[in-house]
Amino acid sequence: NLLDIPACADLFCALGHQVAGEAPPLHKPRYHFDYPGSTHGFTHRNNGKGRIISITNYELQITNYDVDDRRSVVGGQRSVSGLQVSVRKLGKKGEVRLYVKTAYRPAELSANYYGASFSAKIAPGQQMRARLYLPPDAPEQLLAALYVWDDNSGQSYQNVGHPLQPGQWHELSYQIPVLHNACLTEAGLVFRNLGQPWTGSIVLDYLDWDGTPRYSSDFSKERPEYGAISQWTTLRGYWRLEGGAYHGSGPGVNESYSGDIEWRDHTLTVRLVPLLGDYHNINLRVQGALRSYAVGLAPGQKLTLYKNAGGYQAVASADFPWRHHRPYTLSLTAEENHLTVKVDGETKLEWCDQEIPYLHGQIGLSNFAACHTRYESVEIEPVHKER
Known part of the structure; x- marks a missing residue:
């Protein structure tokens, strides 16, 4: 749901190339300012010792700008579009924050x-990256750092000031730390002044992030929100917090999703308890209601791996004696087109998708008709963890 007009323009251009049978356009960062007037909805905050007075799209004249493949400038002078951030009276040890919202609470919406x-x-x-420019008339007393805001803990995480x-x-970069029960609702930059009060501007060329997420959640910090809970959306079913866990049930195929559709290779580990019915699943590479992989406890004392291609079809199965009201830890690893399933740390299934594999997508939880599942924790890790 969190799309802005420039992001939609990038999407429509990519789809146009695909429909025309042409090579895709060059990759653009999530937040760039190449389109006239675009700001991507960036906003700001301060600590009382100065403030940002305007955020505008800006054409900057540059020379010998040869580090960006999107522009391919080797020499000479040309203009570059960026986000000009105008700062007024930033005092000594004062700081201002420039950021974009990465998640919303219902109370933040004017209507829903x-x-x-x-x-x-x-x-x-994940790894954050940004590029920014400080004009020649600025003093040598300013620092910049990338940061994220965890709304669950009320804490900011940032790298050392540059x-x-x-x-x-x-060029700035920041590896976001591994966190438990986090909800990152802001991503951006913090600017700090170490000297005399300063009034001037900074130009942001882009902000981007990518890489494998690494976090865990036991749902204790989440809250009920519109048919699901914070950070999770639903397709159908009755999803709620109950007894310190996330519960899903319903009369049909019941699904709840989280994460980014661009996530690729990683391991999803979920602790669940089957309460009612014969199907209790976790999902990976979710691309909406019609495309995903899932693995779960199945009828006949089976552990079954599914491919959802407009409907769930079993692709691999193994005997697994399971029973209701007992906890199980299911892990599903996706590495390119290869899927590996573990239960309580023991490998049970492996399968390669040789026919139109899904190579990216969200994570999810699901069960089928007349089922009720208690999900107690979720963890995302890289396929090959650093030692």
């Missing part, structure tokens, strides 16, 4: 007639 719910666009473990040199472009 269709019951919008949101998954956070950024996750712990000194900004006047008249220079600066």
Whole structure:
């Protein structure tokens, strides 16, 4: 649900290339400012020692800008579109924050007639990147750092401040730490002044992030929100917090999703308890209601791996004696087109999708008609963890 007009323009251009049978356009960062007037909805906050007075799309004249494949400038002078951030009277040890919302709470919406719910666009473990420019007339006393805001804990996480040199472009990066029970609702930059009060501007070229998420949740910090809980959306079914866990049930195929559709190779580990019925699943590579992989406890004392291609079809199965009201830890690993299933740490199934594999997607939880499942925890990890 969290799309802005420039992001939609990028999507429509990519779809146009695909329909025309052409090569896809060059990759653009999530937040760039190449389109006239675009700001991507960036906003700001301060600590009382200065403030941002305007955020505008800006054409910057540059020379020898040869580090961006999107522009391919080797020499000479040309204009580059960026986000100009104008700052007024930033005092000594003062700071201002420039950020974009990566998740919303219902109370933040002026109206919500269709019951919008949101998954956070950024996750712990991912790598943030940004490029910005400090004009030549600025002093050598400013620092910049990338940060995220965890709304569940009320904490900000950021890297060490990077000194900004006047008249220079600066590349920033930040590896978001592994977190438990986090909800990252902001991503952006913090600017800090170490010297005399300063009034001036900074130009942001782009903000982006990617990489495998790495986090865990036991749902204790989540809250009920529009038919599901915070950070999770639903397709159908009755999803709610109950007894310190996330419960799903319903008369049909019941599904709840979280994460980013661009997530690729990782391991999803879920602790669940089957309470009623014969189908209790976890999902990976979810691309909406019609495309995903799932594995779960199945009828006949089976563990079954499914491919959802307009409907769930079993692709692999193994004997597994399970019973209701007992906890199980299911892990589903996706590495390219290869899927591996573990239960309580023991490998049970492996399968390669040789026919139009799904290579990216969200995570999910699901069960089928007349089932009730208690989900107690969720963890996302890279396929090959760092030692």
